Amino acid sequence: MDQARYDKGMKRLQQMNNMSTIGSRLMEISPELNRYIKEFAFGDVHSREGLSPRDHELVIISGLCALGFAAEEMRSHINMGLNAGLTRQEILETFIQLAVYAGFPAAVNATFIAKEIFDARDAKGIKN
Amino acid sequence: MDQARYDKGMKRLQQMNNMSTIGSRLMEISPELNRYIKEFAFGDVHSREGLSPRDHELVIISGLCALGFAAEEMRSHINMGLNAGLTRQEILETFIQLAVYAGFPAAVNATFIAKEIFDARDAKGIKN
Amino acid sequence: MDQARYDKGMKRLQQMNNMSTIGSRLMEISPELNRYIKEFAFGDVHSREGLSPRDHELVIISGLCALGFAAEEMRSHINMGLNAGLTRQEILETFIQLAVYAGFPAAVNATFIAKEIFDARDAKGIKN
Amino acid sequence: MDQARYDKGMKRLQQMNNMSTIGSRLMEISPELNRYIKEFAFGDVHSREGLSPRDHELVIISGLCALGFAAEEMRSHINMGLNAGLTRQEILETFIQLAVYAGFPAAVNATFIAKEIFDARDAKGIKN
Amino acid sequence: MDQARYDKGMKRLQQMNNMSTIGSRLMEISPELNRYIKEFAFGDVHSREGLSPRDHELVIISGLCALGFAAEEMRSHINMGLNAGLTRQEILETFIQLAVYAGFPAAVNATFIAKEIFDARDAKGIKN
Amino acid sequence: MDQARYDKGMKRLQQMNNMSTIGSRLMEISPELNRYIKEFAFGDVHSREGLSPRDHELVIISGLCALGFAAEEMRSHINMGLNAGLTRQEILETFIQLAVYAGFPAAVNATFIAKEIFDARDAKGIKN
Numbered sequence: 001m002d003q004a005r006y007d008k009g010m011k012r013l014q015q016m017n018n019m020s021t022i023g024s025r026l027m028e029i030s031p032e033l034n035r036y037i038k039e040f041a042f043g044d045v046h047s048r049e050g051l052s053p054r055d056h057e058l059v060i061i062s063g064l065c066a067l068g069f070a071a072e073e074m075r076s077h078i079n080m081g082l083n084a085g086l087t088r089q090e091i092l093e094t095f096i097q098l099a100v101y102a103g104f105p106a107a108v109n110a111t112f113i114a115k116e117i118f119d120a121r122d123a124k125g126i127k128n
Numbered sequence: 129m130d131q132a133r134y135d136k137g138m139k140r141l142q143q144m145n146n147m148s149t150i151g152s153r154l155m156e157i158s159p160e161l162n163r164y165i166k167e168f169a170f171g172d173v174h175s176r177e178g179l180s181p182r183d184h185e186l187v188i189i190s191g192l193c194a195l196g197f198a199a200e201e202m203r204s205h206i207n208m209g210l211n212a213g214l215t216r217q218e219i220l221e222t223f224i225q226l227a228v229y230a231g232f233p234a235a236v237n238a239t240f241i242a243k244e245i246f247d248a249r250d251a252k253g254i255k256n
Numbered sequence: 257m258d259q260a261r262y263d264k265g266m267k268r269l270q271q272m273n274n275m276s277t278i279g280s281r282l283m284e285i286s287p288e289l290n291r292y293i294k295e296f297a298f299g300d301v302h303s304r305e306g307l308s309p310r311d312h313e314l315v316i317i318s319g320l321c322a323l324g325f326a327a328e329e330m331r332s333h334i335n336m337g338l339n340a341g342l343t344r345q346e347i348l349e350t351f352i353q354l355a356v357y358a359g360f361p362a363a364v365n366a367t368f369i370a371k372e373i374f375d376a377r378d379a380k381g382i383k384n
Numbered sequence: 385m386d387q388a389r390y391d392k393g394m395k396r397l398q399q400m401n402n403m404s405t406i407g408s409r410l411m412e413i414s415p416e417l418n419r420y421i422k423e424f425a426f427g428d429v430h431s432r433e434g435l436s437p438r439d440h441e442l443v444i445i446s447g448l449c450a451l452g453f454a455a456e457e458m459r460s461h462i463n464m465g466l467n468a469g470l471t472r473q474e475i476l477e478t479f480i481q482l483a484v485y486a487g488f489p490a491a492v493n494a495t496f497i498a499k500e501i502f503d504a505r506d507a508k509g510i511k512n
Numbered sequence: 513m514d515q516a517r518y519d520k521g522m523k524r525l526q527q528m529n530n531m532s533t534i535g536s537r538l539m540e541i542s543p544e545l546n547r548y549i550k551e552f553a554f555g556d557v558h559s560r561e562g563l564s565p566r567d568h569e570l571v572i573i574s575g576l577c578a579l580g581f582a583a584e585e586m587r588s589h590i591n592m593g594l595n596a597g598l599t600r601q602e603i604l605e606t607f608i609q610l611a612v613y614a615g616f617p618a619a620v621n622a623t624f625i626a627k628e629i630f631d632a633r634d635a636k637g638i639k640n
Numbered sequence: 641m642d643q644a645r646y647d648k649g650m651k652r653l654q655q656m657n658n659m660s661t662i663g664s665r666l667m668e669i670s671p672e673l674n675r676y677i678k679e680f681a682f683g684d685v686h687s688r689e690g691l692s693p694r695d696h697e698l699v700i701i702s703g704l705c706a707l708g709f710a711a712e713e714m715r716s717h718i719n720m721g722l723n724a725g726l727t728r729q730e731i732l733e734t735f736i737q738l739a740v741y742a743g744f745p746a747a748v749n750a751t752f753i754a755k756e757i758f759d760a761r762d763a764k765g766i767k768n
Contacts, residue, residue, distance in 0.1 A: 002642075002645075005642075022620060025624070025627075026620065026623065026624075028627070029604070029623055029624070029626065029627040029630070030604045030607070030608070030623045030626075032604070032608055032688075033604070033607065033608050033611065033616075033619060033620065033623055036608065036611065036616075036680075036684065036685070037616060037620075039684075040228070040676075040680045040684070041228045041616060044676065044679075044680070045224060045225055045227070045228050045676070046225070046228075048221060048224065048225070048672075050217050050218060050220075050221035051218060051221045051222065051225065055186065055218070056225055058183065058186055058187065058190070059186065059190045059222050059225050059226060060190075060225060060226075060228075060229055062186070062187045062188075062190035062191045062194070063190045063191065063193060063194040063225075063226045063229045063230050064194075064229060064617065065191060065194075066190075066191040066192075066193075066194035066195050066230075067194050067229070067230060067580065067615070067617065068323065068324075068325035068326070068580070068581070069324070069325045069580035069581045069617070069618075069621070070229070070580070070617035070618075070621070072617070072620065072621065072624075073229070073616075073617045073620070089178050090178060090179060090183070092178075092285070092286045092288070092289070093176060093178035093179045094179065094187050095286070095289065096173060096176065096286070096288055096289050096292065097173055097174070097176075097179065097184055097187050097188060097191075098187060098188075098191045099173070099289065099292065099487075100168070100169045100173050100174075100188075100487065100488055101188055101191045101192060101195070101198070101201070101487045101488060101489060102191050102194075102195060102487045103323070103483075103484065103485045103486045103487040103490075104289075104292075104293060104297060104329075104484055104485060105320065105323065105325070105326035105328070105329045105485060106325075106326075106487075107289060108278060108282065108289065108293075108328065108329070109325070109326070109328065111282065111285055111286045111289055112281070112282075112285070112328075114285065114286075115281075115284070115285040118285070130258075130261075133258075150492060153496070153499075154492065154495065154496075156499070157476070157495055157496070157498065157499040157502070158476045158479070158480070158495045158498075160304075160476070160480055161476070161479065161480050161483065161488075161491060161492065161495055164296075164300065164301070164480065164483065164488075165488060165492075167300075168292075168296050168300070169488060172292065172295075172296070173292070176288075192489065195452065195487070195489065196452070196453070196707065196708075196709035196710070197452035197453045197489070197490075197493070197708070197709045198452070198489035198490075198493070200489070200492065200493065200496075201488075201489045201492070220669070220670045220672070220673070223670070223673065224670070224672055224673050224676065227615075227673065227676065228615065228616055229615045229616060229617060230615045231611075231612065231613045231614045231615040231618075231707070232612055232613060232673075232676075232677060232681060232713075233613060233704065233707065233709070233710035233712070233713045234615075234709075234710075235673060236662060236666065236673065236677075236712065236713070237709070237710070237712065239666065239669055239670045239673055240665070240666075240669070240712075242669065242670075243665075243668070243669040246669070296484070297484045301480060301481055301483070301484050302481070302484075304477060304480065304481075306473050306474060306476075306477035307474060307477045307478065307481065311442065311474070312481055314439065314442055314443060314446070315442060315446045315478050315481050315482060316446075316481060316482075316484075316485055318442070318443045318444075318446035318447045318450070319446045319447065319449060319450040319481075319482045319485045319486050320450075320485060321447060321450075322446075322447040322448075322449075322450035322451050322486075323450050323485070323486060324579065324580075324581035324582070325580070325581045326485070329485070345434050346434060346435060346439070348434075348541070348542045348544070348545070349432060349434035349435045350435065350443050351542070351545065352429060352432065352542070352544055352545050352548065353429055353430070353432075353435065353440055353443050353444060353447075354443060354444075354447045355429070355545065355548065355743075356424070356425045356429050356430075356444075356743065356744055357444055357447045357448060357451070357454070357457070357743045357744060357745060358447050358450075358451060358743045359579070359739075359740065359741045359742045359743040359746075360545075360548075360549060360553060360585075360740055360741060361576065361579065361581070361582035361584070361585045361741060362581075362582075362743075363545060364534060364538065364545065364549075364584065364585070365581070365582070365584065367538065367541055367542045367545055368537070368538075368541070368584075370541065370542075371537075371540070371541040374541070386514075386517075389514075406748060409752070409755075410748065410751065410752075412755070413732070413751055413752070413754065413755040413758070414732045414735070414736070414751045414754075416560075416732070416736055417732070417735065417736050417739065417744075417747060417748065417751055420552075420556065420557070420736065420739065420744075421744060421748075423556075424548075424552045424556070425744060428548065428551075428552070429548070432544075448745065451708065451743070451745065452708070452709070453708035453709045453745070453746075453749070454708070454745035454746075454749070456745070456748065456749065456752075457744075457745045457748070552740070553740045557736060557737055557739070557740050558737070558740075560733060560736065560737075562729050562730060562732075562733035563730060563733045563734070563737065567698065567730070568737055570695065570698055570699060570702070571698065571702045571734050571737050571738060572702075572737060572738075572740075572741055574698070574699045574700075574702035574703045574706075575702045575703065575705060575706040575738045575741045575742050576706075576741060577703060577706075578702075578703040578704075578705075578706035578707050578742075579706050579741070579742060582741070585741070601690050602690060602691060602695070604690075605688060605690035605691045606691070606699050608685060608688065609685055609686070609688075609691065609696055609699050609700060609703075610699060610700075610703045611685070612680070612681045612685050612686075612700075613700055613703045613704060613707070613710070613713070614703050614706075614707060
């Protein structure tokens with residue numbers, strides 16, 4: 001394990017106010033896959049400064065929408081995107097734009113996940 | 129045909145300095161598909177003001193990278209993205225970020241298309 | 257909003273005896289995405305007369321089967337396809353044919369959704 | 385090898401006026417994959433009578449459009465679809481309809497392949 | 513129906529200790545699709561001797577992971593893979609490797625399905 | 641940059657007798673993406689010992705076949721797979737097996753790429 005990169009990934013996830021349980025659930029079954037998410041996905045890549053945290057999330061949410069099958073990660077990144085400064089309206093606009101390129105079903109699925117996250121944040125009293 | 133929306137789409141494409149020949153080639157074979165691209169994709173959706181032109185392109189490029197098979201549109205939107213203020217470095221960072229979510233082959237394919245576009249712009253003396 | 261195209265889309269959905277709640281649920285979260293489904297997807301495109309309503313649905317169901325991740329829309333369009341004259345057997349044959357091109361998992365998933373819809377229609381006393 | 389099913393597949397391909405070289409090229413490298421295409425894909429499945437030959441092709445072309453990466457088979461099936469009674473206009477309408485569900489890039493790619501096939505048929509003096 | 517090939521497929525499924533209910537559920541709605549799974553997918557293809565049973569499953573599990581939307585078949589083939597000699601660790605390593613090519617969401621989804629299957633096997637007292 | 645992991649990735653690529661030019665071409669346009677391929681994809685992941693080198697390649701080739709759009713990486717990994725002990729016949733069997741799960745077009749595309757690689761190896765006098 002690469003402690004410095006792992007810690008950098010954990011720090012990034014904390015800066016993004018990550019609320020997802022993917023990591024903790026993964027720890028039980030595939031600690032190595034979890035480790036690469038921390039070290040590589042967040043420590044190396046998400047921490048890169050060539051895009052703002054908000055733009056990292058805009059890019060990720062867009063990619064996940066087009067993939068179509070990544071509901072779990074979409075939940076996680078809509079939350080992180082809002083935490084990083086994307087507005088709810090921008091997220092909905094993103095899916096409207098992607099209806100053109102990835103088709104309406106991909107956009108509709110993503111929009112319903114957004115509703116789920118917005119409702120959960122409302123229930124917790126989170127403002128944005 | 130809906131002239132006002134069509135004209136709005138054409139105007140948007142001009143604002144984005146569209147250089148693609150997709151539209152003119154489509155006109156010969158499926159003028160109706162071309163019409164919907166102008167009216168709907170650009171007149172209705174791309175013209176929406178909830179995202180900046182630069183963010184529209186960041187979202188589209190990200191979605192196309194994840195789709196994996198849309199080389200023609202990727203060429204067109206890397207050009208429009210650069211015209212709308214995305215930097216070359218931001219586009220390359222976008223594909224690095226998407227390697228994590230859509231896999232390295234999707235990111236590598238998109239990066240090679242970016243090189244092709246950057247070279248073509250260099251050859252035309254376009255600065256960014 | 258474009259009332260004439262919106263109304264045309266709504267009329268088309270009624271002609272198809274749409275039973276889906278996608279529209280009403282979308283209205284709450286992204287009325288604009290809902291609007292484009294009505295105006296563009298149904299008002300402009302599905303209303304086109306170059307294909308019969310039955311063929312529009314055959315095409316859509318086939319595309320959704322190959323996409324693999326669009327369960328919600330598949331439910332909606334199997335219903336509309338049956339309402340437009342596709343037989344249950346034709347829908348099952350469609351998925352058998354697509355097992356060859358999109359693989360058996362895509363075909364099996366679609367077939368299980370068909371069963372769900374056929375059962376729901378039986379429970380409502382709908383004959384076909 | 386299962387001669388009866390193989391022959392049934394070959395007969396079906398002849399009825400569809402297959403013009404593709406996929407089979408002969410596959411014979412050199414993977415005769416077994418070719419064999420399954422003849423026996424299973426055409427002998428068993430495409431020969432099924434629950435859909436008309438024209439509808440088999442409409443379903444296949446729609447699925448291939450949504451897959452996005454199957455240019456070779458798209459060429460083959462646009463030809464067979466036209467041979468089986470689909471009109472050029474119906475094929476273009478199919479891709480317009482699928483722009484809504486699979487996105488415009490999938491529809492545009494398929495439309496350009498259609499143009500290629502229509503031109504080749506014109507050059508050979510084929511009427512439809 | 514082709515009894516010899518059907519029986520060969522059934523025998524193969526028994527050798528693999530198939531535990532999935534896909535077949536029995538499919539029998540009710542689309543006996544023909546079920547028949548092709550037995551005859552073609554297992555009788556013809558899975559029974560081929562050019563790959564070991566263990567390698568057939570490694571290939572299938574890898575393909576399903578990349579497809580992203582085939583949870584039902586993934587459950588079935590993780591079970592059959594373990595029955596055929598793949599270790600739990602090899603399956604987890606497979607998804608780690610595919611994170612690189614198909615992206616982390618595909619790998620994470622597959623890993624969570626693996627956990628579900630491993631837990632179910634533990635509950636049944638199955639050792640591997 | 642992480643020299644130790646980079647060197648480990650380079651060493652792994654040499655062990656696999658990598659012949660691809662992806663890395664050198666990527667170096668010109670996105671040295672950072674190239675760096676992650678070396679450090680992460682090959683240094684961290686491909687070097688893992690829980691799967692044999694041959695099995696790493698079998699898994700990757702299977703995933704790439706299902707993705708459908710990754711011709712460049714498929715070329716590279718068919719070569720590395722053969723170098724790691726996969727036989728030509730096993731590679732062809734892999735694509736036959738995946739025709740069932742990812743559809744025939746994905747299998748046919750992959751098989752034609754295999755032919756291209758086998759021919760190139762024959763031309764260089766490489767025995768397997």
